Amino acid sequence: MDSKLPQTGEFEKAALPHLNELYRTAARLLGDGTQAEDVVQETYLQAWKSFARFEPGTNCRAWLFKILVNTIHHYRRGWFNLRRVKESEEILEHTAAGGAPVPERIAQQEILRALGRLPADYRAAVLLADVEEFSYKEIAGLLGVPIGTVMSRLSRGRKLLREQLSELAQSYGIGEGGA
């Protein structure tokens, strides 16, 4: 039986190169780095536990993202029995630690804030399509919705984002702004 068990080395080689993409997606979807860490770790544990069922040669990245999306779904529904609660003292520490950001950073922070204001379903679709560059068909599979739903979420999400960014675009020279 042991000879059929997948090896950790094999798993780490296939799965760990995607850590950054999974983490940044989780961080943007949950809006919290600490929660993102928990969710990404849980994603890797789930992936490892079912690695035997993963077909070598198929898309490991899409497989990991599918597990991530499910894990976040469970997380939001409170199915994790463990929650982290920030203490006021810790929040104060974070607030005190922020330095003056450079202009490029301000622009990035503004964009991330605009992204963060999108409804969660739109945000997930926009992140998966425009940042992680999954195809519409792949996104439908990842989110478990019909491709038409993906397209309408993308269309609305991108439009909202453009509207929010149009002022910003003028002040930072992205362009003329929305239509």
Place this chain on the structure above:
Amino acid sequence: MNTACENVRGHLDAYLSRELPEETSREVQRHLESCPQCAAELETRVRIRAKLQAAVRATPVPVHLQAKIRRAVRGARPRPRTGLWAVAAAALVIVCVALVSRLRVQANPEEAILRKTTGRLAAVLNVGLRDHLHCAVFRKYSKQPEAARQMAADLGPGFADLVALVQAKLPGDFRIIQGHHCNAGGRQYTHLIIASGAGGGKIVSLILTRRQTGESLTGSIHQAGVDRFQVVGFASHDYLAYVISDLDAQQNLQLAANLAPALREYLAEHST
């Protein structure tokens, strides 16, 4: 902007994502070559997408995360590739284990509850829960408050001042009824048992124990519900601290959050 422009703008993002059917894509291409306004709009969307990608991709990944995941993965066993016979055999094993654990539940209620803790922090949360079950739940003791002098004597000069510090942070209807050092599962604990007068006498434990190698509860307060108990745990300097009770989750958490800052200071002084 004419109808052709409106039509093309509806397709621009899909065009950028190469999601349009070939024929539509060619039509958009032809329109863009002859319409400077739509070409400029495409340019804007390209830039916004590039900025969005750059902003999201600049999200810093915690440096310790990869090592943490490697450790977690190496500590967990994968599910093997199984045939049907193996599934049947596994089912049989589960039935046997369930039967045996039912017997063990009757034999040892503490262990039965501790087995219900799940999640990656189960082991370290169980460190505190074990003592609460052992000393405050399943042990027979008087629910009448001990004399302050008795508590001070039991806690010794090192921890005698803990009683006043904790009592000051408790809501009015909570009283410390016992304070002592105790032992559960071969480990030493400093333990205050607190009773709430209101609502039929809930029992709360404040438990401190020295942290052992490999035990950590980094960062914030951690909370878990196990059986009918609420466990809040946090690490401070050389110690792990727990507030465990049969209060509801919010009340227990509030109690712990009130105590945490003062306890952190106190434990800093007690750590070497």
